[in-house]
Amino acid sequence: MQIEPQAFDRVLSSMCTEPHPVAREAAERFLATNPGDPGTYPSVTALEDEAVSMLGDIAGLEDPSGYIASGGTEANIQAVRIARNRAETRTPNVVMPESAHFSFQKAADVLGVDLRIVPTDDSFRADLEAVRSCVDEETAMVIGVAGTTEYGRVDPIPELGEIAEAVDAMLHVDAAWGGFVLPFTDFEWHFDHAPVDTMAIDPHKMGQAAVPAGGLLARSDDLFDELAVDTPYLESTSQATLTGTRSGAGVASAVAAMAELWPEGYERQYVRSRNNAEWLADALEKRGYEVVDPTLPLVAADVPKSTFDALRAEGWRISRTGTGELRIVCMPHVTREMLASFIGDLDRLEVRASVPVMSDD
Amino acid sequence: MQIEPQAFDRVLSSMCTEPHPVAREAAERFLATNPGDPGTYPSVTALEDEAVSMLGDIAGLEDPSGYIASGGTEANIQAVRIARNRAETRTPNVVMPESAHFSFQKAADVLGVDLRIVPTDDSFRADLEAVRSCVDEETAMVIGVAGTTEYGRVDPIPELGEIAEAVDAMLHVDAAWGGFVLPFTDFEWHFDHAPVDTMAIDPHKMGQAAVPAGGLLARSDDLFDELAVDTPYLESTSQATLTGTRSGAGVASAVAAMAELWPEGYERQYVRSRNNAEWLADALEKRGYEVVDPTLPLVAADVPKSTFDALRAEGWRISRTGTGELRIVCMPHVTREMLASFIGDLDRLEVRASVPVMSDD
Numbered sequence: 001m002q003i004e005p006q007a008f009d010r011v012l013s014s015m016c017t018e019p020h021p022v023a024r025e026a027a028e029r030f031l032a033t034n035p036g037d038p039g040t041y042p043s044v045t046a047l048e049d050e051a052v053s054m055l056g057d058i059a060g061l062e063d064p065s066g067y068i069a070s071g072g073t074e075a076n077i078q079a080v081r082i083a084r085n086r087a088e089t090r091t092p093n094v095v096m097p098e099s100a101h102f103s104f105q106k107a108a109d110v111l112g113v114d115l116r117i118v119p120t121d122d123s124f125r126a127d128l129e130a131v132r133s134c135v136d137e138e139t140a141m142v143i144g145v146a147g148t149t150e151y152g153r154v155d156p157i158p159e160l161g162e163i164a165e166a167v168d169a170m171l172h173v174d175a176a177w178g179g180f181v182l183p184f185t186d187f188e189w190h191f192d193h194a195p196v197d198t199m200a201i202d203p204h205k206m207g208q209a210a211v212p213a214g215g216l217l218a219r220s221d222d223l224f225d226e227l228a229v230d231t232p233y234l235e236s237t238s239q240a241t242l243t244g245t246r247s248g249a250g251v252a253s254a255v256a257a258m259a260e261l262w263p264e265g266y267e268r269q270y271v272r273s274r275n276n277a278e279w280l281a282d283a284l285e286k287r288g289y290e291v292v293d294p295t296l297p298l299v300a301a302d303v304p305k306s307t308f309d310a311l312r313a314e315g316w317r318i319s320r321t322g323t324g325e326l327r328i329v330c331m332p333h334v335t336r337e338m339l340a341s342f343i344g345d346l347d348r349l350e351v352r353a354s355v356p357v358m359s360d361d
Numbered sequence: 362m363q364i365e366p367q368a369f370d371r372v373l374s375s376m377c378t379e380p381h382p383v384a385r386e387a388a389e390r391f392l393a394t395n396p397g398d399p400g401t402y403p404s405v406t407a408l409e410d411e412a413v414s415m416l417g418d419i420a421g422l423e424d425p426s427g428y429i430a431s432g433g434t435e436a437n438i439q440a441v442r443i444a445r446n447r448a449e450t451r452t453p454n455v456v457m458p459e460s461a462h463f464s465f466q467k468a469a470d471v472l473g474v475d476l477r478i479v480p481t482d483d484s485f486r487a488d489l490e491a492v493r494s495c496v497d498e499e500t501a502m503v504i505g506v507a508g509t510t511e512y513g514r515v516d517p518i519p520e521l522g523e524i525a526e527a528v529d530a531m532l533h534v535d536a537a538w539g540g541f542v543l544p545f546t547d548f549e550w551h552f553d554h555a556p557v558d559t560m561a562i563d564p565h566k567m568g569q570a571a572v573p574a575g576g577l578l579a580r581s582d583d584l585f586d587e588l589a590v591d592t593p594y595l596e597s598t599s600q601a602t603l604t605g606t607r608s609g610a611g612v613a614s615a616v617a618a619m620a621e622l623w624p625e626g627y628e629r630q631y632v633r634s635r636n637n638a639e640w641l642a643d644a645l646e647k648r649g650y651e652v653v654d655p656t657l658p659l660v661a662a663d664v665p666k667s668t669f670d671a672l673r674a675e676g677w678r679i680s681r682t683g684t685g686e687l688r689i690v691c692m693p694h695v696t697r698e699m700l701a702s703f704i705g706d707l708d709r710l711e712v713r714a715s716v717p718v719m720s721d722d
Contacts, residue, residue: 002405002406003393003404004390004402004404005390005391005393005402005405005609005613006394006401006404008393011400011401013398013400013428013596014395014398014401014402015606016393016395016398017393018393019393020391021592022559024393027610028389028392029365030366031385031388031389031571031572031610032366032369032377032378032380032385032571033366033367033378033570033572034375034377034572036432037374037375037376037377040372040374040375040678040679041366041367041375042682043364043365043367044366046364047364061584069571070604070606070607070608071397071604071605071606071607072605072606073603073604073605073606074603074604074605077603077664079385081471085470100595102590102591102600102691103605104559105590105591106590106600106603106605109446109588110442110471110472110603111471111472111473111592112472112473113653120554121420149594150593202606204606205459208392209438210392210610211392211393211394211395211606211607211608211609211610212431212604212606212607212608213554214606225394227470229463229466229467229470229475230463231462231463232465232511232681232682232683233510233511233680233681233682233683233688234680235374235673235680235681239463241466242434242435242438242467242471242603243431243432243434243435243573243604244432244433244434244435244464244467245377245431245432245433245434245565245572245573245575245638246431246432246573247431247565247572247573247574247608248366248572249388249392249571249572249610252366271548312596317400317401319401319594319596320594320596321591321593321594322591322594327594337365340467
């Protein structure tokens, strides 16, 4: 019996999506290439340079350094690794808001750095006073999130940059999910808005590239010197990536997607996703759920566990925040029809006792 | 102008290859899946269980734990991470032969362990006396290579296991490249031959899967407990992989390739590759080059740099060992015709002064 990949028609939990047709075609064409071995596969190395240059355009960085990583986790680990290796102390710490992705916990374990987690404020953004009182002369990096995993919030990046500069720490921005929608908002989040040193920005999330295509950007090339190991038996001389063999499919699909969609296509998608998120938030509010107001296309609402479980049993791929709220990511594959069908199921399966069901017209 | 992927008809340096047609088909079908999010993509998680089980068959392990990693580098880093996290000392060391892959240097930097590199013997295998005198009570792991990157040699794995056991260290075997040919040789290299704790064994090398499909196996599940971080907002509860989002294409293609080729197809390929390596070694020897006798399908020979450069200028993708020898990997895409054409170019470009060219008939 052949196992089939799931359809996307009930996937509301993923931060990945169906690759754009041009991204899929490029991935298939470059399936048998390895940008980790540039001496053997020079054409995909040329594509990777293009990918990094285009990511720089999106992230406000004129002459970017970087590479296409396996995803945001690798990019985040590598950023922390740069900071740790540059730190003058043997006991460096890294300061981040509690809203940051769990990959930083992984980075802290892998790299042996002290992770200092500070609370968020009432709007789910890094509490600046808490960050300020947490940094010290051993702080190697301050982390801000531009599009949090749980609520889609954007930390005050310029202010975090000031705090980082005051203690001579690096500033890393995790825009793994948010990077391809933020250019169409008023948020200040990128290299040209603040003294950002490194950034995670993933083509395989809102960028509609095929997995695996994460992005790590750095303001200057010398930051990668910290990571380079010698590479005998490759005709290149050193390697700064975390993994060795890498996916040429991911690289090629990132270039194809960005060439096709940046900026107009991404902007149209952003508007669609934002409108869907607003429609969904409105529909949930009308039904009496407490909704975290979406600032990017991600909706969280206080739906009871029993209802959540009933919806999962219907085949909906949904997930919850750390504090138990239903969390829906309005990715490109998520249509208004899917959301309407989801709300229809929610109404049908509704098990709340006290709140009356209302129409959303 | 569209950038095209290189053809494989001159690639003699890569440890990756063209994916088998069934592996390519599976990769394309599962391009939009993420085994890093099993609650959303359960079908590819089921495939990953199959992949690990089949890798266990190949590596002599009845009830294997493991996962499909981005490649051998991730598998090696993760094995060292397990050893470091289990060590009772805060200053653990890891002992390996100088023939081990440079990914262990990366692991040492990332993980902050003391890497102790010992020489190899006259046959390019780990010098057991040197290993024995290097381990101590702070040794967390001994590393053996089953198919070295430079010369395709297999370290004395059972003996390394004895040394590791004597100091209560783990034994890791790097069979990233060798794992899919060693079952057809008399070498003792796997879990049933020695007290191996962890192993890197990559479907995307001799296993003919699509990149990225590395493999990390462990003798018991609890070894992965060392690596687990909590995963809020995924419906799974923890994650032991190094990367987060992962390639479902790699997983699906690994299963497809192993289902198609294990064991007969891999054995046929091994015989073809071995015969090609022997033919090539013979052809080079007849021309007066000093050749490192191939024990697995990998040939190294002392070809001068000027000849090497001339061959690269002809479009041959070739690479060199750390000490400068030409190094050719007889992967599945490498045919006798390619090698004959390569030798033809070598004869034509020959710039040696003193050694007469001889016929290889």
